[in-house]
Amino acid sequence: METLTFVLSGTVIAATPLLIAALGELAAEKSGVLNLSIEGMMSLGAVAAFIVVKNTGDYWLGVFIGGVAAMLLAALFAVIVLFLLGNQVASGLAVGILGGGMAALIGKPYESATVPPMPSFPIPILSHAPVIGRGLFDHVLLVYMAPAIAVLMWWIFKSTKVGLVLRATGESPETTHAIGYNVLVVRFLSVLFGGFMAGIAGAFISIASATLWSDGLIAGRGWIVVALVVFGAWRAERVALGAYLFGAATIGQLLVQSIGVEVPSQLLTSVPYIATIVAIALLSMDGKRIRLNAPVSLGRVYREAH
Amino acid sequence: MANRKILACLAVTIGLLSASVARADPVKAGFITPSPIADVGWAHQIDLGRQAIEKEFGDKVKTIVVDKVQEGPDAARVMNQMITDGAKFIVLGSFGYFNDGLRAAKQHPEVDFIHASGYKQTANFGTFTARNYEGFYLGGLAAGMVTKSHTIGIVAAFAIPEVVAEVNAIAIAVHKTDPKAQIKIVWINSWFDPPKEQEAARALISQGADVLFSLHQDTPSVVNVAEAEHVRVVNTSSDMSKYGPNAVLASVTNDWTRYFVDSFRAAMDGTFKGVDTRGGLASGMVKVTAWSKDLSAEQKATISQAEADLASSKAHVFAGPLRDQDGKVRAEAGSNLPDQEIFGMNWLVEGLSGSLPK
Numbered sequence: 001m002e003t004l005t006f007v008l009s010g011t012v013i014a015a016t017p018l019l020i021a022a023l024g025e026l027a028a029e030k031s032g033v034l035n036l037s038i039e040g041m042m043s044l045g046a047v048a049a050f051i052v053v054k055n056t057g058d059y060w061l062g063v064f065i066g067g068v069a070a071m072l073l074a075a076l077f078a079v080i081v082l083f084l085l086g087n088q089v090a091s092g093l094a095v096g097i098l099g100g101g102m103a104a105l106i107g108k109p110y111e112s113a114t115v116p117p118m119p120s121f122p123i124p125i126l127s128h129a130p131v132i133g134r135g136l137f138d139h140v141l142l143v144y145m146a147p148a149i150a151v152l153m154w155w156i157f158k159s160t161k162v163g164l165v166l167r168a169t170g171e172s173p174e175t176t177h178a179i180g181y182n183v184l185v186v187r188f189l190s191v192l193f194g195g196f197m198a199g200i201a202g203a204f205i206s207i208a209s210a211t212l213w214s215d216g217l218i219a220g221r222g223w224i225v226v227a228l229v230v231f232g233a234w235r236a237e238r239v240a241l242g243a244y245l246f247g248a249a250t251i252g253q254l255l256v257q258s259i260g261v262e263v264p265s266q267l268l269t270s271v272p273y274i275a276t277i278v279a280i281a282l283l284s285m286d287g288k289r290i291r292l293n294a295p296v297s298l299g300r301v302y303r304e305a306h
Numbered sequence: 307m308a309n310r311k312i313l314a315c316l317a318v319t320i321g322l323l324s325a326s327v328a329r330a331d332p333v334k335a336g337f338i339t340p341s342p343i344a345d346v347g348w349a350h351q352i353d354l355g356r357q358a359i360e361k362e363f364g365d366k367v368k369t370i371v372v373d374k375v376q377e378g379p380d381a382a383r384v385m386n387q388m389i390t391d392g393a394k395f396i397v398l399g400s401f402g403y404f405n406d407g408l409r410a411a412k413q414h415p416e417v418d419f420i421h422a423s424g425y426k427q428t429a430n431f432g433t434f435t436a437r438n439y440e441g442f443y444l445g446g447l448a449a450g451m452v453t454k455s456h457t458i459g460i461v462a463a464f465a466i467p468e469v470v471a472e473v474n475a476i477a478i479a480v481h482k483t484d485p486k487a488q489i490k491i492v493w494i495n496s497w498f499d500p501p502k503e504q505e506a507a508r509a510l511i512s513q514g515a516d517v518l519f520s521l522h523q524d525t526p527s528v529v530n531v532a533e534a535e536h537v538r539v540v541n542t543s544s545d546m547s548k549y550g551p552n553a554v555l556a557s558v559t560n561d562w563t564r565y566f567v568d569s570f571r572a573a574m575d576g577t578f579k580g581v582d583t584r585g586g587l588a589s590g591m592v593k594v595t596a597w598s599k600d601l602s603a604e605q606k607a608t609i610s611q612a613e614a615d616l617a618s619s620k621a622h623v624f625a626g627p628l629r630d631q632d633g634k635v636r637a638e639a640g641s642n643l644p645d646q647e648i649f650g651m652n653w654l655v656e657g658l659s660g661s662l663p664k
Binding site: 002003005006007010013014104108111112113114117205209210211212214215216217219220221250251254255257258259260262264265266269 | 341342343344345346347374459465490491492493494495496498499500501502504505506508509510511512513515524525526527530534549659660661663
């Protein structure tokens with residue numbers, strides 16, 4: 001494998017799960033719900049997908065079940081915060097811990113087991129290109145789907161009525177309610193979507209990239225996702241940029257070490273975090289714009305007026 | 307008067323009875339590990355030690371095992387629970403249980419502890435460390451024999467002395483069988499992050515490494531990549547050849563069974579001493595298994611000879627003259643690096659590039 005091929009393919013593989021989960025979280029947050037249980041949802045999605053693939057060999061069924069498993073956890077969270085009026089931050093943390101624990105429990109018999117990697121889907125013609133062919137166009141379908149979903153969501157938020165209702169719900173739920181939309185239903189669906197995406201992201205890690213299950217597999221990526229949404233100023237295109245940047249910096253630091261450049265490895269280990277924060281902070285320096293994009297009611301409990 | 311005598315007799319009888327009942331009860335032994343017990347890995351090897359005790363002592367022992375225990379309050383709680391449940395012998399499977407273990411040992415002198423990778427001992431608190439560097443020295447010899455690109459890659463968890471000693475042992479051995487070889491190291495700075503470990507492995511492969519070392523990765527993460535990318539790998543803890551039948555060159559494993567059984571017997575007999583036990587190839591605490599079939603008979607013979615020499619102390623991994631990467635002499639010709647320097651290693655040997663995380 002050439003260096004450049006590795007950089008490209010490593011970057012997209014590292015970025016894909018982050019992007020998929022971040023887009024899901026973006027939808028939830030745009031509707032006004034802060035879901036901090038992503039780490040747990042990703043773990044649950046990862047283990048569910050892994051078990052399906054280990055037993056049936058059907059990768060897409062695995063992806064689907066992974067998404068559904070995380071979505072069920074998201075549904076639990078949604079019921080707590082939307083209908084029982086629980087605090088979003090505390091409930092998210094609690095449900096996330098529950099998800100991690102459940103994943104460890106049901107994954108116990110599969111500790112350290114492996115599956116063959118999900119078959120890749122080389123894009124005709126492009127995958128034969130030198131360097132970028134293997135680097136960018138010889139991956140599993142999910143790798144190409146992630147940026148496509150980002151574009152789709154950007155368009156939905158910008159130009160469709162669905163996007164408008166979602167955004168309005170996050171900005172001013174009272175107004176949305178007043179003009180006849182059911183705030184709780186909009187939020188519920190957004191959180192479910194977020195859960196489904198987090199589950200797929202976890203599935204990607206367990207059956208397409210790491211191809212193994214072990215408790216703790218997600219290793220903090222769920223928290224990176226939360227940060228990406230915030231630092232991406234709640235805009236799909238910036239969240240995507242942040243995800244790929246983070247992936248590139250992760251790969252870059254490992255590569256720099258493997259080449260043998262004399263830089264302390266702890267510093268290198270922190271590079272992805274620093275780079276992503278700096279880059280997105282620079283992009284989002286315009287305070288007015290951030291205020292325009294940040295959902296005003298994010299994290300607030302909404303009590304329906306009767 | 308007579309009444310009192312009868313009472314006394316009764317008391318003695320009850321005392322004797324209960325004593326004999328207590329003797330018939332199995333002795334409880336507790337095991338605490340930091341990672342989940344799986345088919346392979348560090349916790350798995352600890353669990354094999356537990357099974358050996360069960361096999362050896364049958365119904366005279368009852369083992370309690372709690373895996374995935376975090377360092378700190380959680381560990382203290384688990385220890386206390388085990389002691390409350392009557393455990394008389396506790397194996398602490400992580401360096402991080404150090405402070406809580408020591409405190410529990412002080413509070414409960416009747417309970418004997420053995421602590422992984424520790425450096426402090428008391429009457430009822432012993433420590434055990436494997437000389438894994440001896441195993442990796444053998445792995446290094448093999449790596450130098452099979453590399454075609456003259457590039458060896460090491461995926462290493464944390465730059466603690468134990469791991470640094472392994473890296474150095476690999477470098478010394480590789481340069482014995484392939485003086486031209488370059489050794490590249492990637493520090494993950496995490497004990498557990500399979501996706502990142504795999505990315506590090508791919509990074510090393512992209513830089514030409516055709517033999518990898520997986521230093522302290524508990525899952526087959528690096529082995530998986532090696533198998534997929536058709537390179538070789540020497541891994542830690544357990545035999546992982548089933549995950550990489552073509553890739554695994556050797557597995558450096560820990561066998562705690564004899565040490566655990568002996569320690570437990572001492573705890574049962576009341577002869578337990580809190581000592582520091584360091585075992586390598588000689589005591590069988592370190593075993594290199596899963597040797598690749600692709601090694602020629604001649605190559606295998608060379609490795610076996612080196613193994614015999616290390617086991618009989620005829621040879622030493624860190625034998626002088628030994629210089630560090632700055633050229634400073636660490637061991638004079640004719641002398642070996644003393645144990646305290648090996649287990650406190652914070653420098654890289656001559657011939658290695660890169661710096662250690664400080």
